[in-house]
Amino acid sequence: MSLAIVHSRAQLGIQAVPVTIEVHLTNGPLSLSIVGLPETAVKESKDRVRSALLMAKFEFPVKRFTINLAPADLPKEGGRFDLAIALGILAASGQIPGESLPEYEFIGELALSGELRPVRGVLPVALAARDAGRRLVVPLDNAAEGAMVKAAQVFAARHLLDVCAHLQGQTRLTRCLPAINAGAAALAAYPDLQDVRGQHQAKRALEVAAAGGHNLLFMGPPGTGKTMLASRLPGILPPMSERESLETAAIASIASNGFDPNRWGQRPFRAPHHTASGVALVGGGNQPRPGEISLAHHGVLFLDELPEYSRQVLEVLREPLESGHITISRAAQQALFPANFQLIAAMNPCPCGYLGDVSGRCHCTAEQVQRYRARVSGPLLDRIDLQVEVPNLPRAQRHSEEPRETSAQMRERVARARAVQLQRCNTSNSALSNSEIERFCRLAAADEKLLDTAIERLGLSARAWHRILKVARTIADLAGSTEIQTAHLSEAIGYRRLERKA
Numbered sequence: 001m002s003l004a005i006v007h008s009r010a011q012l013g014i015q016a017v018p019v020t021i022e023v024h025l026t027n028g029p030l031s032l033s034i035v036g037l038p039e040t041a042v043k044e045s046k047d048r049v050r051s052a053l054l055m056a057k058f059e060f061p062v063k064r065f066t067i068n069l070a071p072a073d074l075p076k077e078g079g080r081f082d083l084a085i086a087l088g089i090l091a092a093s094g095q096i097p098g099e100s101l102p103e104y105e106f107i108g109e110l111a112l113s114g115e116l117r118p119v120r121g122v123l124p125v126a127l128a129a130r131d132a133g134r135r136l137v138v139p140l141d142n143a144a145e146g147a148m149v150k151a152a153q154v155f156a157a158r159h160l161l162d163v164c165a166h167l168q169g170q171t172r173l174t175r176c177l178p179a180i181n182a183g184a185a186a187l188a189a190y191p192d193l194q195d196v197r198g199q200h201q202a203k204r205a206l207e208v209a210a211a212g213g214h215n216l217l218f219m220g221p222p223g224t225g226k227t228m229l230a231s232r233l234p235g236i237l238p239p240m241s242e243r244e245s246l247e248t249a250a251i252a253s254i255a256s257n258g259f260d261p262n263r264w265g266q267r268p269f270r271a272p273h274h275t276a277s278g279v280a281l282v283g284g285g286n287q288p289r290p291g292e293i294s295l296a297h298h299g300v301l302f303l304d305e306l307p308e309y310s311r312q313v314l315e316v317l318r319e320p321l322e323s324g325h326i327t328i329s330r331a332a333q334q335a336l337f338p339a340n341f342q343l344i345a346a347m348n349p350c351p352c353g354y355l356g357d358v359s360g361r362c363h364c365t366a367e368q369v370q371r372y373r374a375r376v377s378g379p380l381l382d383r384i385d386l387q388v389e390v391p392n393l394p395r396a397q398r399h400s401e402e403p404r405e406t407s408a409q410m411r412e413r414v415a416r417a418r419a420v421q422l423q424r425c426n427t428s429n430s431a432l433s434n435s436e437i438e439r440f441c442r443l444a445a446a447d448e449k450l451l452d453t454a455i456e457r458l459g460l461s462a463r464a465w466h467r468i469l470k471v472a473r474t475i476a477d478l479a480g481s482t483e484i485q486t487a488h489l490s491e492a493i494g495y496r497r498l499e500r501k502a
């Protein structure tokens with residue numbers, strides 16, 4: 001055979017798009033040219049592949065090799081195609097059989113010795129290969145990740161020679177199977193609510209937020225438990241579905257740190273510091289990488305000290321908060337990353353943090369307080385449905401040994417309320433459409449008036465009307481009520497109080 005075709009995949013956003021590697025061999029002086037890759041990637045890949053083939057004691061016939069990576073207009077990172085290129089050369093020059101190659105996809109970088117090095121984004125590749133009905137060969141270090149995809153036929157190899165032995169029908173590669181206990185640690189991973197004393201109102205808001213997927217803001221002086229409470233949200237959220245787990249894992253898989261199979265099924269909790277760059281937060285770069293908002297997909301994004309984040313960064317959050325994804329444009333390409341996160345934020349009431357404290361230690365002027373709060377723009381606050389104060393604990397509660405509720409107890413109520421929502425509209429209340437709101441969040445006439453008055457009195461936007469109804473729906477669901485009652489609506493309105501003050 002003088003022409004070999006090998007399948008692999010490039011990465012575009014969280015998509016693993018097909019790439020075909022065609023190797024053509026003709027007579028002529030020895031030369032190796034790769035087309036369809038950027039310059040530097042070509043050179044590096046060529047050197048690695050050549051060295052790996054020689055180290056593995058294959059021949060490098062004195063011929064002309066033309067290697068085409070198609071489609072050419074796709075941005076490609078070099079390393080992940082090494083294995084496919086090497087196999088193409090071997091098949092085209094008759095050193096391994098090429099017949100079974102079409103049944104496979106290959107991904108992996110070669111070390112100069114011929115060993116296979118792990119690459120990013122194996123999970124999306126395994127998903128796509130499965131859907132294309134092909135087997136997938138990955139580096140051993142990526143095996144656990146590839147195995148997370150149910151019904152995918154993933155084989156792990158340590159060395160180029162192992163792959164060749166497999167294709168020659170000698171020693172077969174072993175198929176990767178998921179670790180039996182993957183995900184068992186999912187819930188144990190989060191701190192428990194039981195640790196938090198008092199703060200009943202904040203805990204209630206946390207429960208409502210978890211049940212309906214609503215965004216939440218805690219405001220209070222330092223040391224009252226805001227960070228403690230926020231970090232306990234993922235531990236009370238409903239368990240992840242298979243699809244959610246896959247999507248979350250796929251994003252981690254293409255990020256710099258990769259996917260840790262031990263975190264399968266765990267809702268992510270991301271807490272980027274307020275000094276984080278825009279790219280770190282929303283994603284970007286030459287080879288676009290997901291940012292914190294995508295790493296928080298199906299989980300929680302915690303922004304502590306909310307007013308300290310740059311205005312620009314907070315503005316960028318608005319689009320994904322509405323749409324659940326972010327589009328990153330680089331040159332001619334657009335990468336779409338999912339970013340369906342639940343936002344939880346914390347802030348102090350004033351620059352010094354102690355406004356309203358009994359000690360009277362706050363000397364912030366009204367103007368300073370106003371300027372501080374105005375850093376969180378109205379449109380962002382508008383999208384935070386639950387705003388609660390987390391005050392200093394009264395002395396009695398600080399030392400009380402009354403038994404406190406565990407995360408497991410609250411999680412049970414949350415799961416029940418969420419199940420009702422999924423059955424009703426196949427989504428959490430936070431994502432209800434306007435027509436669904438009209439259908440499922442009806443109010444009695446008197447309650448409509450109550451809501452009207454509240455919106456006028458608090459000076460809320462028109463959007464707030466719908467958003468308050470969604471929260472009221474969640475509160476009714478937690479109470480097991482098909483109707484939204486006055487008490488449910490009043491509680492929902494109560495969560496908007498800070499907006500007016502701010």
Ligand SMILES: Nc1ncnc2c1ncn2[C@@H]1O[C@H](COP(=O)(O)OP(=O)(O)O)[C@@H](O)[C@H]1O
Nearest residue numbers: 195196197198199221222223224225226227228
């Ligand atoms: N409500 C509380 N229950 C138990 N411990 C608390 C509470 N509030 C604060 N603490 C203690 O104070 C520390 C700081 O709390 P933290 O959540 O960081 O406060 P904040 O984020 O409001 O500044 C915690 O690590 C914990 O030891």
Ligand SMILES: [Mg+2]
Nearest residue numbers: 226227304346
């Ligand atoms: Mg804190």
Ligand SMILES: [Zn+2]
Nearest residue numbers: 350352362364
């Ligand atoms: Zn102050």
